Amino acid sequence: MGSICEEDQQELHHALRDWFSHAAGARLLHAERELLDRLSEDVFGYHLVQVQDFGHQRGCFTQCPVQFRSLLDLCAEATPGASAAASSEQLPLASDSVDLVVLPHTLDFSIDPHQVLREVERILIPEGRVLIVGFNPLSFWGIWRLALRWRGSVPWCGHFLSYRRIVDWLGLLGFDVEYSDVCAFAPPMRREGWAHRFASLERLGRRVWPMIAGVYAVRAVKRVSTVRPIQTRWPGLRVLGPRAIEPSTRNGVHRVSK
DSSP: OOOGGGSOHHHHHHHHHHHHTSHHHHHHHHHHHHHHHHHHTTOOSSEEEEEOOSSOSTTOOSSOOOSEEEEEETTGGGSTTOOEEOBTTBOOSOTTOEEEEEEESTTTTOSOHHHHHHHHHHHEEEEEEEEEEEEOSSSHHHHHHHHHGGGTOTTTTSOOOOHHHHHHHHHHTTEEEEEEEEEOOSOOOSSHHHHHHTHHHHHHHHHHOGGGOSEEEEEEEEOOOOOOOOOOOGGGOOOOOGGGOOOSSOOOOOOOOO
8 A cells, every 4th residue: 555645745735734633633733833832932033934834824923023924835725824835845935035944744744854954944044043843753653653654644654753863964954953842742542531641741751751752843043154264474474482372262061952
């Protein structure tokens, strides 16, 4: 049986929206909106662009001060609030033009997730931010995926890229991770009764076992360094004694808030 994630992308998007509107998907969607609100409330700028939407757009970014917001979606004609139809691997936006890009499971279900990040790096202004939400393969959700992936159904046929891989890719593209957050510690049960039994695990897990959360969110900033060649003035060159030599760098501490 073929995987729906390997078939038509529009069919995949419709299937994902349907999954996020019922049972475990709807509960997860609510938790992810809270994640996105927390991680975007202090991001300032003019342009926010969300790439693909599986239900996150509605009621999200209520505290974000970015002025203008756009949604690019593969199925724009069937997506309320969509600004334009676009593939996540080829974004129809000018380079260095966006302050904040949001990717809610966009990488999990794209054809080429690394190319998506390259496009994000291209359109972001220097010091612009990207918000990424993804499924954690090292979790109850990852175990569910191992058991159900053979069915080819959503969301279990997605990539489920690890947090470490995302951080590595971001580093290669010149991003620094500023914050991260997690949710979805309970197994993806369909029945509401079973889900309520794991409510305490949800509260405790975020403080004690963040590494086994079903979903992670990462906020990273685009760093741009300019290297300027130093011209040596040979006539004024002097040879200094050993006591005049000092270390060119000093020890410092770089902190990343979590």
